[in-house]
Every structure is written in structure tokens, then in C-alpha cells.
Amino acid sequence: MKMRPGTQTGFLLCGKEWGEGETLEVRSPWDQGLIGKVTVATRADAREAVSHAVASMRRTRALPRWKRREILEDIAASLIEQKDRFAKLIVAEAGKPLRLARNEVDRAVLTFKTAAEEAARLGGETIPLDLTEGNEGRWGLMQRFPIGPILAITPFNFPLNLVAHKAAPAIAAGCPILIKPSPQTPFTALALGEVILKAGWPEEALAVLPLANADTAWLAEKEDRIKLVSFTGSAKVGWELKTHSGRKRVVLELGGNAALIIHSDYKELDNAAERTAHAAFGYAGQSCISVQRVFVDKSIFQTFIWKLVECAGKLVSGDPANEATEVGPLIRASEAERVESWIKEAVAGGARLIAGGERDGSLIAPAILTGTKSGMKLRDEEVFGPVVMVEPYVDFEQALAEVNHSRFGLQAGLLTRDAGRILTAYRELEVGALIVGDTPAWRLDPMPYGGVKDSGLGREGVRSAIEEMTEPRMLVMAGLS
Secondary structure (H helix, E strand, O other): OOOOOOEEEOEEEOOEEEOOOOEEEEEOOOOOOEEEEEEOEOHHHHHHHHHHHHHHHHHHHHOOHHHHHHHHHHHHHHHHHOHHHHHHHHHHHHOOOHHHHHHHHHHHHHHHHHHHHHHHHOOEEEEEOOOOOOOOOOEEEEEEEEOOOEEEEOOOOOOOHHHHHHHHHHHHHOOOEEEEOOOOOHHHHHHHHHHHHHOOOOHHHEEEOOEOHHHHHHHHHHOOOOOEEEEEOOHHHHHHHHHHOOOOEEEEEOOOOOEEEEOOOOOOHHHHHHHHHHHHHHHHHOOOOOOOEEEEEHHHHHHHHHHHHHHHHHOOEOOOOOOOOOEOOOOOHHHHHHHHHHHHHHHHOOOEEEEOOOEEOOEEOOEEEEOOOOOOHHHHOOOOOOEEEEEEEOOHHHHHHHHHOOOEEOEEEEEOOOHHHHHHHHHHOOOOEEEEOOOOOOOOOOOOEOOEEOOEEOOEOHHHHHHHOEEEEEEEEOOOO
């Protein structure tokens, strides 16, 4: 797939690019320039993709571990070789600053390399069964087998690495996969699909299908030959899919309202402010673990908040294609308008806007507020924009309660030197992961990743995803000598 401005590209099915039918325009979040047009797959195309996936199961299941590992290693090598190409695609489609786009390619490389290692380690266990009289000579073997075709629904904000987090474990497990990318970022997923096929993955076992929302819902809910739906996106859509997915397995990686606690015994406030600024405002806050709420010990609150204002003021906003840019545009102008309205609503309700918040088209200046209260959208919902609320606390237990006072529970951060407080927070906080010594925006791709409450169901991270995509099967042997 060679991208030029205005290019029309087809969807990927059975190793071929299909270009007939309704098209979708993809425009730059930065200047609204036309990036290209992509053919929208139909329900009939989706049904055909499932049929091919089912037919390919015998082949993918039989692929030896060395071959799966080789395919995954070749994909990683191709991404390294084509790093500049993929980074530019991510900048164009997602409006992600160039340095962060390059980092995303590096993360995708690690995801595929980790999957290659896990493919080699995917084993089982021998289970003793001669535990009662009469069962002498009987033994058992348990191994994991691929569950079947997988539907992967991915968002715009990590158009390469979040697709990799579904495709890489599927390949390691031996599962055919249908990828439905975000309508804002289909070209990165299509380019990755080509790389996967070139590495040797069976053509029938991969489809990249830009689909209408109604047809995606039909595929997830009505197509019983799909065995697992892996969805990353909004809580509303994810839980609705779960409700209607019947007997299918469902993995949901949904939204967040990530909180950071900074206790008074943490003395490196310059470092804390700098990390918080990048974690809250980088890529315009368009990450589900972007720092949204910061609770600071009252004794250091004023010092910290002004250090944060200083750090935020140094961040470069603007054209994501520029090397220096750290805060780019939101994905759509309507999203910037929404964030602006939420800021105004909070201020009208009594919150103080300490810095930023101005809108210029799709750009929002990094916004820092305090004096927010429950009931404000900025406090209760996922902002998904360059906004952070900083509030003081007197008692550590109060801070923990404030973090838990959310319908989300993805990750939280804690800056303290006290082991007792760390263990208390680990026990009490209702989150999928507690990051000590850093912000909740920290993530290493091989680790188990996911949340509780409205933040999702199940875990991503390559090894965890492989377990979701496989099922254990027993073999019981008797009478052999």
C-alpha cells in the first residue's frame, strides 16, 4: 500500500486489496487535509472473511511453534525497517506528534518480539492421575489450543500498537483474526496487515476490514463462528458489545480516569511535575491512562501546582509533524469543542482554571484546574484531552478514597517513599495496576494490562492475551507401559 494524498485504498481480505464499494474519507486531525479514501467493507464481506478464517483454522492450529515465532520475528524486523513509514502514517492519521509516533513503532516492535518469545514458550503440563487405587499407569497432559477466529476492534489513539496487541498474540496462539480498525486510522492497520502477510501468516487467516458501526455490531453479536471479541474503546460501546455477544469470550480494554497521589515524603517535586505534565498533556491527553486527577499532600500542594504550571508552559503545541511538538491536535474538532465545554462547565461550577484551556481549532492549550467537585464531567468522566485536575488532601486515607471515587479503575500512580503506604494503596485502590514511583501513564507492553469497574474486563499484554485466545484441553492416557 503506497500512500499518497488522495489515494484510494481497498480493505484487506484473503491477501487481496478489495477496492469496490462505498468509500470513507480520512482527513488529517491537524489541518483537515485529505489523507486518502478507504473502501468500506460490507456485511457480506465480513461474512466471507469469517468463512475464510474458519477454513484456515486447521492450518493455523497446525503451524509449529518455530514457524509462528519466525513469522512474528519477521514482522518485528519489518517494522524496524519501515519505522519512518509507519511513524509518518501515525502522524498523518492520528495527529500524534512525530516523536511519540516513532515511540509507538518501537512499542509495536517489542509487542511482536514478546509474542515470538511467548509462542516458543506456549506449552502445557503433565498431571499425575494415579492418585487412587486402580488408576496405576494413568496420566494426564494439559495443553492450550487456539480458541478460533477472533474479532479485534481497535481505536484511533494507538493505531499500530493496539492492533499489534491483538494480532501478535493471535498469531502466537494460532488463531485467525479479523481486524476492524478505527475509521480515523485505517491506513496504519492496513499497512500492518500487509507486513503480517508478507511474513508468512496464511492469507485466509487475516482480514483488515473498515466496517460501519452497525455491521461491526452485527459481526460481534450475531456471527457465532467468531469465538472471541477483543475490544478497545469507549465504556459505553464495550459493555453494549458484551451484553449482546452471547457465548463468545469478550475482552474489554475501556476508558480510564487515571489518578496520581503525591505524598509529602516525596521530595523530587521538579521530577514529579515534569512527569505529570508529560503524562497529562502528551498527545493531547488522548490515552486511557493519561493523568487526569492528581491528589497532592496539602503541605506541598502550592509548590507542586506552580511547578506543574511551569512545566506545562514549556510544552510545545502545534503541528504533529514537527520534531519539537509534544501536544498535538485532538482527533476531531468536535472533541476539542467538547473538552472546551467541559472546562467551561467546571469553571462555572466553582473550579479554578489555573492555566491553559484555550481552544484554537482542534488544539486545546494544556489545562490545569483545581477546586473541582464530584458531579463535574471533568472530574467524573474520561476527558481524553489535555486537562488535569490537582487537588490537596490532608489524610492519606482520604486520598485513596478520592481515587476510588470513580466508576473507572484502570491504573493509578503513587509517589511516596513509605513502604507501609505503598502496601496500603496496593491493597485498597480499585485499579488494574498501581504504578509506584511514576505516573499511571507508565506501561510496558509485555505486562498484564487492564482494569476493573467500567475500565474493562480481562487483560491485555501478550501472555495474558494468549491465555484469553486459547483454551486448555486434557489428554488422559491409561494402560500404556
